[in-house]
Each structure stands twice: as structure tokens, then as C-alpha cells.
Amino acid sequence: MVGQLAAIKLRSLWNTMRAQTAILVMSIIGYVYGLVLVVILSVGVLAATITKVPQAPQILVGLGAVYTLGWILLPVVFASQEGTLDPKKLAPFLAPSRKLAWSLLLVTALGVAGIYLVIFLGVQIAAWLIYGGPLVGLIGIVGSLLGVFISLVWSRAAVGWISRFQTGRRSKEKAGLIAFVLLMVILAPMGVWMNLAIDSLGLRALEVAVSVAQWTPVGAPWALAAAAAEGAWGKVAILAAITLVTALVGWWAWRTILPVAMYGQPQRLKAADLEAIEAGAQTLVNPNRAKRQPDPVVSGVPMPLLDGAQRWLRLGVSRPAAAIAERTRMYWVRDPRLSAQLIAAAVLVFVASAMPKVFAMQGEEVPAGFSNGFGVGMLVFSGFILGQAIGILLQYDSTAFWLEVAGGTRGRDDRWGRLLGSSAVVLGFIALAVLIYGLVSGLTLWEMFLVFTLMMLLFSCSQAATSIIGSQWVYPVQPPGTNPLSSKGTGEFWVTMIVGLAQMAFAVLLGLVPLAALGVAFFGTGATSTWTYGAVLLAWLWVALSIWFGVWLGGRILDRTQVEILTKISNWPGHRSKA
DSSP: OHHHHHHHHHHHHHHHHHTSHHHHHHHHHHHHHHHHHHHHHHHHHHHHHHTTOTTHHHHHHHHHHHHHHHHHHHHHHTTTTOOTTOHHHHTTTOOOOHHHHHHHHHHHTOSHHHHHHHHHHHHHHHHHHHHHHHHHHHHHHHHHHHHHHHHHHHHHHHHHHHGGGOOSHHHHHHHHHHHHHHIIIIITTHHHHHHHHHHHHOHHHHHHHHHHHTTSTTTHHHHHHHHHHHTOHHHHHHHHHHHHHHHHHHHHHHHHHHHHHHHOOOOOOOHHHHHHHHTTOSSOOOGGGSOSSOOOOSSSOOOOOOTTHHHHHHTTOOHHHHHHHHHHHHHHHHOHHHHHHHHHHHHHHHHHHHHHHHHHHTTOOOOOGGGOHHHHHHHHHHHHHHHHHHHTHHHHTHHHHHHHHHHTOOHHHHHHHHHHHHHHHHHHHHHHHHHHHHHHHTOOHHHHHHHHHHHHHHHHHHHHHHHHHTTTOOOOOOOTTOOTTOOTTOOOHHHHHHHHHHHHHHHHHHTHHHHHHHHHIIIIIOTTSHHHHHHHHHHHHHHHHHHHHHHHHHHHHHHHHHHHHHHHHHTSTTOSOOO
């Protein structure tokens, strides 16, 4: 059974990577990068052990605890990303058993993670043999194997338990959004956080952390050899007891959760349901979903709007544009595929605000406030990203786009509605980003206004470019129900890249004149010169012109291409409307 499950997992992994050239290339780069980091870390640990660095045992114990914790937490957070050998998918073919539990446990370590595991396990064993001799090395071998077992069994148990709550689309979307946040905020800049911790806390923090971690279930197995090297055999006995209890409880939890993960949790029928069955009802009717009145039909009566659409109508927006605007506003908040765009922009704002402080803590000279080109550049680029997102909203709204085509919605109403609905969220984000950066960097109110002007210019030019190009050419995106990190539904990598580059180039070309004027104002004439005032006025006129141009030309193109675009979208995996 282990061999069959291993073959399934490897084949699934390979099919996922080779489905797109980009995924295959980026996967190889990522795996090699991770392997290089693991090898460098391993060499450093072995060197510290050979040279008898006093902190070597603490480093080994700390790495082991972090390794076990990572095995438990990361699969839980990213559970919605990779469903290979999901017990639920095996339910039609296998019954839960001890053999299946062992097989799934062993196959968990298969793949690239298994390569890292072998290297890590080999380093732990070799380090304890070098540091403490044969007896300590033997205890290190036993402790390391138990640590790996605890890592794997609790990983499977945790993923199986959390899968009970990820049965619906919304729960999986939320899990994917959390994973995206962790990846962008914590995992991606991990090196920065480690340097900060070492510089600010020092080795004393490592000693305190390890002294606490060794008594926890995730640290006890890795601390067995360290206690033996100290000659504290009573401590070894206590740590061994903690390790065995953790392993046994983990195995029991995995065996208990496996049937639930495969078949779900049985639910008791309510009294009303039983009465309905006894009365001969063929289906259980949910009164909350019962229709109180028939759906409106094509009879000249317009369909009711979303509640929030009334505010757009009061502003003089046409009825179709108001409906699209309110739906777009809701998507920005509720759809993780769009929320991820806000998070990515927020990360850039965080980097722009925090990185100069980090560099300063490390003794590097960093220009302050308005003269910090790195900070201002990262900040305004976030506005560029959000503008690009507006142009591809049609692809994300794929399952509802057919309503516009069938209802004869004008392209101008589509472009205008998506811009208005996005602006309700994005403009507030841009203003808040400028305020945060300005307060952290010590900008004056006028300098904040200059940065806000630059962000709005890039935002308007970017949305205009993507609205125009996106009305002619579209490329696949993740379908509804997936999350930002999923590659499901994406494809045509070269088309995506070419269209994306064309959008960026067109956006820069569109705003070249006011960008050049603001550049001279920022870095040449000064923030309060007459040239600067003129450049700011030109920039705001250009913002208004770009918005009008994107809506007008993008709408005209969409009037001509919307049927063709709908045909393309309906052929993307997961994008066909269920209506």
C-alpha cells in the first residue's frame, strides 16, 4: 500500500508541475533554493559541533523544536493548497485501518520535504555522534527518530482535524487567504526577521527559548541527547516520558481522526426531519432556503438590486453600473483572490515604512523621509499594483459576466462600475498607506500630499491601461472558490506574461509626461517650488483624464469583444457559470 500511495503522490506532484512551464521552472528554482539553504545551515551546525561551540547543543535542540512545529503548522495553514492523498478522496476505495494510517504517515514525508527531512535527520545524528560520543549519539538517533515520528503523526492528525472545518468554499478561501498573508508577511522576509532577532536579542534569547522549548512536546525528543551529554539522567527520563506520551497520543489522535477525515462527522437528524421522513417526504427541506416568492421573469420589470447599489444610484450612476459597482465592492472584501491584491500592496507599504528602520538598526545610512527613494518607490508601486487589479476584475467576475452580456450591458457601464466599486476600497487604502508612511518617515502634510498625488497618478494610469488592454485580451485566473496561492485554472503562461508586460508598459507610457514633471519636482527643484505646484496640478488633471480615457476607450472595445471574451472565459476550468 505504501508503494501505491507513493506512486500516486509522486505522479500527482509531477503532473501539477509540468502542467505549466512556469510552475515547473519556479518549482525547480524554489526547491534548489531551499536545498541550498538547508545545506548551508547543515554545514554551519556541523562546524559549530566540530569546533565545540558552547551553544551547539542549544542550536540542535532549537532547530529540532522549530522543525517539528513547522511540520505541524505549515500543512495546517496550507492544507487547502495541496490535496494529494486527501483521505476523503480515498474513501471510495479504502476503509480506514491501521495499515492505511501507517501508509499515509510514511508517504507524508515523500517528495522534496523528504529530502530536507533526510538531510536534517542526518545532521542531527552526525552532530550528536561528534559532540557526545557513541552513547550520546545513540540517544540522539533514538530522539531524532522519535522527533520525526511526532512531526509526521501530529501533522497528519492536525490536517485531518482541520479538514472537518474546511468543507465549504468560504472556509477554504479563508484558509488560503491566511496562507497568503503568512507567506507574504512572515515566510518571505524570514531572513530579515532572523537578523533582527539576533541583533536585538542576542544569544541570551536563544538560551531562554531553548530552555523552555525542551520541556514542550515539540522539543523534548530533540533535547534527549543534550540532557545525556550533560549527564543529567533524571532529566533524560522525564524528557523520554514526555516524548513517549506525545508520540502515543499523536498516533491515537491520527487513528481517531482518519475515519472522520474520510467520511465526515455523522449528524443526528432533528425531530422535524424525522417527522418529514415518516410523512413520506423525499427530501429534507430547509425553510431558510425556501423561496418566498417566484423569481422575477422577463416581463419588463427590472431585477432587484443589491441593497448597497442604491447609494450609487443616488450619485447619478446608471442602474447597470451601480449593480456592477456594488458587486465589485463586495468582491474586494469577500473574495480572497482580490483581497490578496490588497495584502500584497499592504506588504509593500510595510516594507517601505519598516525597511529603512531595519537598515538603520544595522548601522546603514538611510535617507530620511521624502528623500528616501526606496521607501517612496515601494509605496507608490503599491498603487500601481492595485490599478492593475482593476483591469482584470472581469476575469475574476467570470461566472457573473454572462449576465451582463445577456442583458446588453454597455461596455462603458462595465468599466465605470468596476472602477467605482474598486475606488470605494482602494482610495481609502491609498490614503491610509500614505498617512502611515508619512507618520513613520516624518513627512510634512505637503510632502504626504505629493506622495498621494504620485500614487494616484500611477493608480489611474495603471487602471486605464489594464481596462483598455483587458477589454481586448484576457488570460486565465484562478476560478471562484480557489485561493490566491492556487495554480488551479491558471494557464497560458506566455500570454499572461506578455499581456502583463504590455499593461505595465502602456501604463508608464500613458503617464510619462506628468511622471517626468513630478520626478523633476521631487528630486530637482524641491517640494515647494513653482514647478512643483504646476507639476501637481498637471498630475491631477492627468488623473481625471486617465480615468475618463480608460472608461471610454475600454468600454468601446468591450462593446465589440464581450461575446468573444465570454466564450473564452467559459472554456477556462472552473469559470463556467452554473446558471
